[in-house]
Amino acid sequence: MSCIILLPVMILSGEIVVNEVNFVRKCIGADSSQDDLWGKLICTNFKVSFITHDALCKFQVANRLLGEHDVPLACVEQVVTVNDAKGKQKVLGSNQKLKFNPTELILYCKDFRIIRFRFDEAGPESAKKVCLAIAHYSHPADPQLLFGFEYVGKQYYGSSGTTHYSTPAWTRGQKNNRGVQTPLFDRPSEWDREIKRTGAAEWRVCSVNEGYTVSPSLPEYFVVPVSLADQDLKQYSCFFTTHRIPLWCWNHPNGSALVRMASIADPLQQRKLDQRICSAITKSHPQRSDVIKSDLDKNLPNIQDIQAAFGKVRQICVIEPFEESEEKWLSSMESSRWLEYVRAFLKHSAEVVYLLEGKHVSVILQEEEDRDLGCVVSSLVQLMLDPHFRSLIGFQSLVQKEWVMAGHRFLDRCNHLKKNDKDECPLFFLFLDCVWQIMNQYPAAFEFTDTYLTVLSDSMWIPLFSTFLFNCPQQRTENSIDFAKSKCIPLGEEKALRFPPVWDWSQQFTLKDQALFNNPMYVGKGATCVQNGAVKSFRRTKVTVPGGR
Template sequence: MLRLSPPFGLLMCIGEIVVNEVNFVRKCIAVDSSREDLWGKLICTNFKVSFITHDTLQLQKFQYTNRLLGEHDIPLACVEQVVTVNDAKGKQKVLGSNQKLKFNPTELIIYCKDFRIVRFRFDEAGPESAKKVCLAVAHYSHPADPQLLFGFEFAWKRHHSSTVCKRDIEGGPQVPLFDRPSDWDREIKRTGASEWRVCSINEGYAISPSLPEYFVVPVSLADQDLKQYSGFFAGQRLPLWCWNHPNGSALVRMASIKDPVQQRKLDQRICTAITKSHPKRSDVLKSDLDKSLPNIQDIQTAFVRLRQICVIEPFEESEERWLSSMEGSRWLEYVRAFLKHAAEVVYMLEGQHASVILQEDEDRDLSCVISSLVLIMLDPHYRSLVGFQGLVQREWVMAGHRFLDRCNHLKKNDKEESPLFLLLLDCVWQLLNQYPTAFEFTETYLTVLSDSMWIPIFSTFLFNCPRQRAEHCREFVQSKNSVREFNMLRFPCVWDWDQQFSRKDQALFNSPLYVGKGTSCIHNGTVKTFRRTKVSMHF
């Protein structure tokens, strides 16, 4: 998968090429001193920004080594902002794609999405070479089209590599991808959801462009009825089954109903079908997430402020003021809000034995977070490593979370950007710290999973829905004029951790405190303390 190519010391992936480079560059390590700075070569490829040095860095000690990235590498997808500085002229410019730079930079500052700020000095470097490498970083970190993301070239070259095995192409072992009916069937049997069935009416994405081809619906709802109802839901997104409690109550996700005339009738029809699936015909409660939780813009605003506090100005205030600023960002407030709401849904399912519908406008953002947290709290299977990965694959990737837009990989629409997946990981981290023996995975695992969002070779985080992935892959192959030879491009899946880490390093993902699946439920407090909220409606 990897090869050592010129320039010497640069670790390169399949399909990676050097775009530009400059020698005699100084990487700034300390804020107020140059004693610990490193000297070397700055290289821009079509995948990452690399710094090659022969100096040893004593201050940083990493527990693990990434097979795709060196110690000083920055994936281009992780670049948030590129800033060039000229000390003599007192000029500073934020660079975007295809922009001109009228001065020779003496410094390059790269602001990263993973909270890093990386600075390079060009005091001894050739001014024209420094300018070219800065422009290359700005250009290649702002791809104009999804197919210009490095993952497409990587997947194409990887497919034609004789060293890649079939299993390696199709994704990691054990983790169900929920792209076939058998994966859903196993989940139905595992949870005992006998009154639910796998539905295939969306094969070829014939009904909804953002739903998976296969999903689970009540047995009492016929395919013909579902086809008739689909046009009334936002995005043609029919209700999705998530999970069944041992007591028979079900968790369901549902988009909003656009037609107010049909709303009451459809609500009643869906709820009746869910009620029939319950052995005791228990109540169905609805939780309107749009009314009870912060929206994606609020979450993004809190995250931007959090990054400002933690990265740009961490030492500019006293500890008391810093903590006050942290509270003022509202990030932790939102983490608490999502955990609290998930716990309330847990009480409805377990304490009240009621089925619950999570309703959101298009059912692609807030519902992903809440459904995941509810299942993690209630089902120990999802606190295992394989179970958690299958949960993300099902409730996020296959359910059509807009990773391309929410991660803003193309840096085109800042209004669509929102760190919802990072919010989930923070919520899980909070639970992990409270219940360390209940989780098979560690904080290290959550960290590398978060970092993997910015490595643009995994289909897991590159697309808005399965259909978009299929369409872009087909178009890319057609552009290569190889339709007859190969009609579908296959990306690696992030769950195959051998792509990034050795088996020794992967051992750091497993918690030594884990006691197995003995802890059934991990939400805080006594269920009796929770009350039905105003956003929960009884049908």
């Protein structure tokens, strides 16, 4: 070990090394130490990094933000320290004390990885300090302590420490490798283009929530029926849960509309408001068709059930992988109910598809706050019905529209602050699983690959992107303004710090790597699939779901 040559650690703008320890062994094999790696374990304010010697670095680093052996702190689920001699084990949280010198560190990660480090040759005090640092920095007490704020702040403040205003490169557009830009839906013009693209002539862009004066969790701009005036919307808002008035999602070519809506908090006003909302949606339909309401809270599993099922899947796949026979393992997967819930969301979405396309009626997806289950169902329905959303740019615009701007609580549901486990729920992961199920049935109908879905899922745990860092657009604005003031960062004409969206893939990957996102079998609207031995066109009205009979 005396001749080990270590590669330099990759440090990003705003990233600082907090603690490190030499002569650490990273355990690779489960039963043998033959393939283990020796090197330095480093904790920064962004990641846990393991730097090994160049002779064993067989793979070129693909991700521009993370090295081959790096783990973002936001991805760390549990920090466990072990002392073999004393037979002690401790799960570390923030600001905790450790009464023994660890001989082993185990990181349980949210992306289903378990990473083990041994300190047999390392200094015991140094090993303890780096373990405590990892535990502390993986439990930020405030959103502004997430690394994304330091990273983005440096783009405005300057890494040299000289105060100046400079617009970050990512604010000029989020383009794919063919130069096509993903709309962020943070301005009226992008909503207006979506109205024209879908032919929703009787719908308009509404600015009633500018400055978030009506609802803190809604975007500043969204789409409503032409027949509903701004004054009416303001009047109605106080009767809806968290003031979330109905949102237009999409229009079918036959005129049927897909709408999302929170529950009406005042039971005395419920019937009257339902009639007014349904009447406005009916007027927007060229045939004045009926409106059907789908109560997602009654028809789908709740977030607690979904989280419990996911916990069982993690236990099966990560904690106890393949300890039993394959048959027993598959039985355990089935009993977790995860696939049952995936099937439930796909089945319900297919039923909504039938109403919109087969029955020519508009559908309202209603949920208590319209920030969780509605995101999954509305996205799946549009994915099944609209070929645009099965393209790469279209899919990204779908997530931006139905998740980010609609106020899905990514900060809470991903539990980035590790404060409240009751709010944690992998709804976005569930959605990606549903998408993967459909992709496997219709492989030529999607422009993107399962590699893209995996990379998108992994990006949730890189706390730099506006896409997954906040609960709603207003939270992003308020926190970034407060952070800028605390750091004396001049924002110039900007309203707030602009965080990069995940859709700017050039921040993570080269053009060569991004090419792996593209499905070579993609044929767009004319996609075919093989079903029961026959080649059939992609039919939007009937989607087979896992476990279906």
